[in-house]
Amino acid sequence: MPDYFVDINKKEKSVRFTAPGEIEIDGRLYHYRIEEINENYYLLRLNNKVYKINKVLGDKSNSLILIEGKYFEIEVRTNLEQKARQVLSNVKQKSHHSLIKSPMPGMVLKIKKNAGDEVAQGESIMILEAMKMENDIKSPFSGVIKDIYVDEGSAVEKGAKLFLIG
Amino acid sequence: MYFNKILIANRGEIAVRIIRAAREMGIGSVAVFSDPDKSALHVKYADESYPLNGISATDTYLNIPKLLEIAKISGAEAVHPGYGFLSERAHFITAVEEAGLVFIGPSANSVEMMGSKTGARQIMKKNRVPFVPGTTEPVEAVEEATAFASKIGYPILIKASAGGGGKGMKKVYSDSEMEEAFFSAKREALSAFGESAVYIEKFIENPKHIEVQILGDKFGNYVHVFERECSVQRRHQKIIEEAPSPVMDSHTRKKITETALNAAKACNYYNAGTIELLMDEKKNFYFLEMNTRLQVEHPVTELISGIDLVKEQIKIAAGEKLSFSQKDLKLTGHAIECRIYAEDPDNNFLPSTGRITFQRLPTGPGVRVDEGIEAGSDVTMYYDPMLSKVIVHGSDRHSAVERMKIALSSYSITGVQTNLSVLLWLLNNDSFLSGKYSINLLDNEFFPLVPGKWKECICEEIEDAATAFAAILRDHTRNSSNNVRLNEVMLENNWCNEE
Secondary structure: OOOEEEEEOOEEEEEEEEEOOEEEEOOEEEEEEEEEEEOOEEEEEEOOEEEEEEEEEEOOOEEEEEEOOEEEEEEEEEHHHHHHHHHHHHHHHHOOOEEEEOOOOEEEEEEOOOOOOEEOOOOEEEEEEEOOEEEEEEOOOOEEEEEEOOOOOOEEOOOOEEEEEO | OOOOEEEEOOOHHHHHHHHHHHHHOOOEEEEEEOHHHOOOHHHHHOOEEEEOOOOOOOOOOOOHHHHHHHHHHHOOOEEEOOOOOOOOOHHHHHHHHHOOOEEOOOOHHHHHHHHOHHHHHHHHHHOOOOEOOEOOOOEOOHHHHHHHHHHHOOOEEEEEOOOEOOEOOEEEOOHHHHHHHHHHHHHHHHHHHOOOOEEEEEOOOOOEEEEEEEEEOOOOOEEEEEEEEEEEEEOOEEEEEEEOOOOOOHHHHHHHHHHHHHHHHHOOOOEEEEEEEEEOOOOOEEEEEEEOOOOOOHHHHHHHHOOOHHHHHHHHHOOOOOOOOHHHOOOOOEEEEEEEEEEEHHHOOEEOOEEOOEEEOOOOOOEEEEEOOOOOOEEOOOOOOEEEEEEEEEOOHHHHHHHHHHHHHOOEEEOOOEOHHHHHHHHOOHHHHHOOOOOOHHHHHHHHHOOOHHHOOOOHHHHHHHHHHHHHHHHHHHHOOOOOOHHHHHHHOOOOOOO
């Protein structure tokens, strides 16, 4: 039974701590040593290779890390969280809604769709102005727009609700 | 002594770059800063710094009366505008000169002639410099735009007359897209440059972006400092630049640099300037525009020529003659620059804002970093999200590419996401490596792999390292009630395995 399930760039891996200083990832066994240089910068020794690891953003279960110029989006789940997720994903399949939040602070310049419109994946929904550029906000998947929470001309913070798609 | 003190009317890496040059010449530096920039790197670097009191660019770095007042109070004798902001505003140059100060850059007259892209095209036409077919006057109405587009044929580009950096630029394939693109370009132009005039240009398929660096003094002496290739662009924003161009032959170089010098002479140019051209697959080239200022990518030219362009700018402004002639200039090796932007590649390249929590810059032989931020700096939505530039020099293109890969792999930065991984993807891309890439490289080869797919070549070993790291950290938080540092825990438990 794995100790943790790890999603890395959307691929799932299972992790087991087999002994002190020993980790098994999808059946591959490694010796490790880790050193915290500061809370954002770590040295990880895996068998005989040393990785310099940048913890770019994140909390205890979700993080963005940078190793050798490559970014990894990572989610770590305990056994219990994995089970909860399976239950939730069953529920999710019935009501297929997704809330799109603003990826950055900015100003809503133009809204191209109305609630009730059908949109295809990658279709532009609105234009958000930030850092002097007009940024196209595209739909992450195909569906129907259930609700739009902002108006043209309104300023939005990072994480503000933009629209609901389902 | 050229000047006692200069004011730098800019921010970020370019302000730091100019301060460094001034300091090496024994010239004092005066920095200015907006409220969000109060503890920015350029402020700490400068000898003196003054607040501009405000947030928006209009209230701060574009505020001419405030800048001139600070110049007066501080006793600065000259003003360096950097790039962007006021660097290509003729009325700023006039205001600086009327205040009794020296502008480190060209004359207001040259900027006026070249600053309006449509005006520049008229001058080029008169001086027989080849340019891309399009309007020589701004286009006022969308109907006029549609009529002209059908005359020269789609696709066309709508471009801001006062523009640069891809702001206010839209590509249009058909009549039906015209209206939205036209007004969007005008809005962007207005907010970025303070005027909404746009013009139309025929779109050339698969061109390379080649530009020629020139220097001219106030006595009519000119040199070119070779060409740069800046074809790796995203939304017309350059991200990788190199010098020389990997496809340049000596015959074409001779023609293109002559064209550039003619263009500079046509507007009686002095100081550092850049002539941008498009070059098609048959090496025909067309004048695009002249940038009457220092370019972001100037360091690649510095590395292959040994010329410090910022110092030359200051000397020319002080009334010095060029101390070298064309035959003194030699092109040595190959240089590449990568621009590090705070942005999220898988999320439509949206800017990533936040506080830089940690930074460790690449070092080593032939590696230069022009940085605008440090740990503790805030990346805000108010300004351009470029954080720094990594520039490498090698004996040939291959060694420069390898050097850049190592430099980018060892760049540590946390708190915001960057385009580092995209730059590395590009440095491993076959078209880039062959040198035969065009400005459509990202559109043709990268964007079809977004989101996510472009990352699939990452090897299992490094994925396992990332996985192990995240699991170890989570396990540590779960099992320790206090804030013990990771390595300390291990020592206490005697987890160290001796290999």
